[in-house]
Amino acid sequence: MTNTNDPAELDEVHEADYEIESMPDETSTTDKSYSQGQLVLRRFFRHRGAMVSLTILVFITLLAFTSIGFGPIPGWWGKNHIDLYPIVEVAGAPTLTLWPFSLGEHPFGQTTIGKDYFALVMLGTQNSLAIAFTVGLAATLIGTFIGATAGYFRGLSEAFLMRVTDLFIIIPTLVLAAVLGRMAGNVGGIFALAGMLALVSWTGLARLVRGEVLSLREREFVAAARAVGTSPWRIIVRHILPNALGTIIVNATLLISSAILVETALSYLGFGVRPPNTSLGLLISENQNALSTRPWLFWWPGVFIVGIALVVNFIGDGLRDAFDPRQQMD
Amino acid sequence: MTTTPRFTGEQPVLKFDSLDVQFRTEFGSVHAVKGITLSVAPGEVMALVGESGSGKSVTATTALGLLPKSATIDGETFVTDKSIGTLGGRQLRAMRGNRVAMVFQEPMTALNPVITIGEQLTESMEVHGVAFGAEAWDRAVELLDAVGIPGAERRAKQFPHELSGGMRQRVVIAMALTCDPDVIIADEPTTALDVTVQADILDLLRSLKDKLNTGILLITHNMGVVADMADNVAVMFKGTIVERGPVEQVLLQPQHAYTKKLLAAVPRLGKGHGQFGVAPHPVEEGAQTALDVRDLVVEYHRAGKKPFRAVDGVSFDVHRGEIVGLVGESGSGKSTIGRALLGLIPSESGEVRVLDQDLLGIRGAQLKSLRRRIGVIFQDPAASLNPRFPIGDVIAEPLSVHKEGSAKEREARVHELLDAVHLPRTVYNRYPHELSGGQRQRVSIARALALSPDLLIADEPTSALDVSVQASVLAMFTELQREFGFACLFISHDLAVIDSLAHRVVVMQFGKIVEKGTREEVLLDPREEYTRRLLAAAPVPNPIEQRQRREARHELLRGFGDEVVEFDTRELDQGGWSKRSQD
Numbered sequence: 015m016t017n018t019n020d021p022a023e024l025d026e027v028h029e030a031d032y033e034i035e036s037m038p039d040e041t042s043t044t045d046k047s048y049s050q051g052q053l054v055l056r057r058f059f060r061h062r063g064a065m066v067s068l069t070i071l072v073f074i075t076l077l078a079f080t081s082i083g084f085g086p087i088p089g090w091w092g093k094n095h096i097d098l099y100p101i102v103e104v105a106g107a108p109t110l111t112l113w114p115f116s117l118g119e120h121p122f123g124q125t126t127i128g129k130d131y132f133a134l135v136m137l138g139t140q141n142s143l144a145i146a147f148t149v150g151l152a153a154t155l156i157g158t159f160i161g162a163t164a165g166y167f168r169g170l171s172e173a174f175l176m177r178v179t180d181l182f183i184i185i186p187t188l189v190l191a192a193v194l195g196r197m198a199g200n201v202g203g204i205f206a207l208a209g210m211l212a213l214v215s216w217t218g219l220a221r222l223v224r225g226e227v228l229s230l231r232e233r234e235f236v237a238a239a240r241a242v243g244t245s246p247w248r249i250i251v252r253h254i255l256p257n258a259l260g261t262i263i264v265n266a267t268l269l270i271s272s273a274i275l276v277e278t279a280l281s282y283l284g285f286g287v288r289p290p291n292t293s294l295g296l297l298i299s300e301n302q303n304a305l306s307t308r309p310w311l312f313w314w315p316g317v318f319i320v321g322i323a324l325v326v327n328f329i330g331d332g333l334r335d336a337f338d339p340r341q342q343m344d
Numbered sequence: 345m346t347t348t349p350r351f352t353g354e355q356p357v358l359k360f361d362s363l364d365v366q367f368r369t370e371f372g373s374v375h376a377v378k379g380i381t382l383s384v385a386p387g388e389v390m391a392l393v394g395e396s397g398s399g400k401s402v403t404a405t406t407a408l409g410l411l412p413k414s415a416t417i418d419g420e421t422f423v424t425d426k427s428i429g430t431l432g433g434r435q436l437r438a439m440r441g442n443r444v445a446m447v448f449q450e451p452m453t454a455l456n457p458v459i460t461i462g463e464q465l466t467e468s469m470e471v472h473g474v475a476f477g478a479e480a481w482d483r484a485v486e487l488l489d490a491v492g493i494p495g496a497e498r499r500a501k502q503f504p505h506e507l508s509g510g511m512r513q514r515v516v517i518a519m520a521l522t523c524d525p526d527v528i529i530a531d532e533p534t535t536a537l538d539v540t541v542q543a544d545i546l547d548l549l550r551s552l553k554d555k556l557n558t559g560i561l562l563i564t565h566n567m568g569v570v571a572d573m574a575d576n577v578a579v580m581f582k583g584t585i586v587e588r589g590p591v592e593q594v595l596l597q598p599q600h601a602y603t604k605k606l607l608a609a610v611p612r613l614g615k616g617h618g619q620f621g622v623a624p625h626p627v628e629e630g631a632q633t634a635l636d637v638r639d640l641v642v643e644y645h646r647a648g649k650k651p652f653r654a655v656d657g658v659s660f661d662v663h664r665g666e667i668v669g670l671v672g673e674s675g676s677g678k679s680t681i682g683r684a685l686l687g688l689i690p691s692e693s694g695e696v697r698v699l700d701q702d703l704l705g706i707r708g709a710q711l712k713s714l715r716r717r718i719g720v721i722f723q724d725p726a727a728s729l730n731p732r733f734p735i736g737d738v739i740a741e742p743l744s745v746h747k748e749g750s751a752k753e754r755e756a757r758v759h760e761l762l763d764a765v766h767l768p769r770t771v772y773n774r775y776p777h778e779l780s781g782g783q784r785q786r787v788s789i790a791r792a793l794a795l796s797p798d799l800l801i802a803d804e805p806t807s808a809l810d811v812s813v814q815a816s817v818l819a820m821f822t823e824l825q826r827e828f829g830f831a832c833l834f835i836s837h838d839l840a841v842i843d844s845l846a847h848r849v850v851v852m853q854f855g856k857i858v859e860k861g862t863r864e865e866v867l868l869d870p871r872e873e874y875t876r877r878l879l880a881a882a883p884v885p886n887p888i889e890q891r892q893r894r895e896a897r898h899e900l901l902r903g904f905g906d907e908v909v910e911f912d913t914r915e916l917d918q919g920g921w922s923k924r925s926q927d
Contacts, residue, residue: 057370234724234728235730237686237728238728238788240686241686241715242716242741243711243715248745253730257730257731
């Protein structure tokens, strides 16, 4: 125990030690300056669940895009999703063995007519991922724009934009997406479909961003910016949105995982991706009758859907904890 | 009544024995309290004084066993004869509220907004088995009566938002008293209150210790409050107690360098200009008018109700090179005026001329060019700096909004400004959260000066800062005003701060001007009742002088026909209260 009240001891302390305002150079143990973004990244990289999930997601993405190639670029997997191959195993069962590890001729098995199922699942994963990320990005842009405009300007524009949002919310997403999806399917391509999905899934984000902007616009640094004559759009883009980034990023991640499920549901119902192109949902739909006879035709796309949706959710969780450490459990 | 320390030989009601607290954080551990020893006797007011981050609140929180799990506690804390560290969850709960009670800083957040006041009072009685049902309710009403809440019967059925700040703080004190605790920990009990209300609450607390013989651990940063209340003082700095002793000794003959520094930094009413370094220049004869406000009216529109008139026909002016202090308590409309002058809220009627241009009549580009001539400093530097911007960008933002100079020239200008506000140039790339409160406010001042404004509106620029930091910011502010010669409207609730730098003073109450004139006229020879009340309520950091001031204030209040607030035990004694006094 140290007796802190010993006057002799205190007299020796130099007066400068009692300076309240020590300059940052003297106080900080490190020269490194952390911005808020860097602090968030630091916490994110320490979130074990999110890092494992991120690794898995990167692995799945790499696997899907390098194995069968993308567009004109060929992949390392010799087979494609169109050709028919002679059936190797009984009923086209998977040749994948884990111990000793070997891929065999058709690791995920073959369809009833002899197509390579690995190539099909990889193509489906490519399409599902592309759709999910496009939807995530586009819906985030739309939602952020509408939410920020409504939240910052208030008044009539807010009333109009939020009623439009309500209108989109009261129509069941799946019904709207089915109608739009069929139209998009006719126009062509998975990106048209993704665009249509984005048009129906921005609503939740728009409401969240509006709420966030409503509270941020009352903060003093916004008042300070207005007081020097900053224009409204500059305030929104430079001052408000960077501070709402946490909400936006976290919800964009969750949008992505829900987009995968919506796309799957649509394709399963026959409104999404059309053959000969394929998606994970379509694969399940086509092979639902084979569950008892050729279960792998059902399981492989199922595992990928659940896997992707789970890891994306985990990443979202990690991001939320990183942006708001107070929410973490002790 | 005596303010000399009491050594009655009684067992202390609260005792910290070489208490040591460390917190684990993301960036290693923080040593918040470094082995302090302190005790509070029954009927004693022990003041724990220190600035933010000195560990005083952490010390107090250990007495309730409420520190978060990330804290490592060494040493022992005793409440009467029980050691907190050895108690389990159930025993701790039995002790909290019953033996040791807390009065919090912010009465609005310390009360649950959806439960009536009476119920909140009875809850702690029922938890501790002191009284139940109708009996508890009666006692709650008696307590409210005792802390001086008029119409206690009716008030008990009301919700916290229906009461004023001072009333709420009385409720919080009544809550602390429900189980007749041995010791009350008052953590900055008056910091969120206006001076006149603060004086009432201090009167109430003082009568408590005399009448109930309760020990009070008073945590505060305000030396005036210490002088008014405390028997003994312990000064805390960075987790250690640097000086302690009876209040007269510590405040009048401070021994330690830090105590001296702290006391020197307290602005004193009546000492006038030049308390902190240089005095502002006197205003030149016939100086041009920089700001002219005539019959300004600002209303807040409320759905379904009559609009609330926050500013009602206010007229005043500010000349070039002059600092005008705008004083008033919360709700007086002083900040509303500041915001209306900045065009952040619309004005209902009246005329505002800034540098001979009609502020309320112009729009668009003209308004933008006028705004570059007005600088602003807000109260809370933590809130008024964008947390995502590095300091360099924060200060350069007004320049880039007005497309002033190239990126290089802007950087040079920012460096100049950093020098002017005495910050090292290395903060250029740092972020606001890495700086201390005072440094942030310097950044905020640098930003306000970036465009060399002719008029500066400072809205409580130092009230979120510690005293010693406040002193250095005020010194720097005066220096800059001499150098740049801007006109300034300085909004503050602190009369002593206004006294240290203003040329003229405007006193506001309920949206109207009560009194205006030169600093000497208003602060030394006030004519209006309200101004006199305000001046009398401001505590000074000298226990002897403060005692005289207190008595003079009570005299003044009686003169106005008001009662002095005190804890009224008559009701309670009849109700057979105070279980321990019966034993």
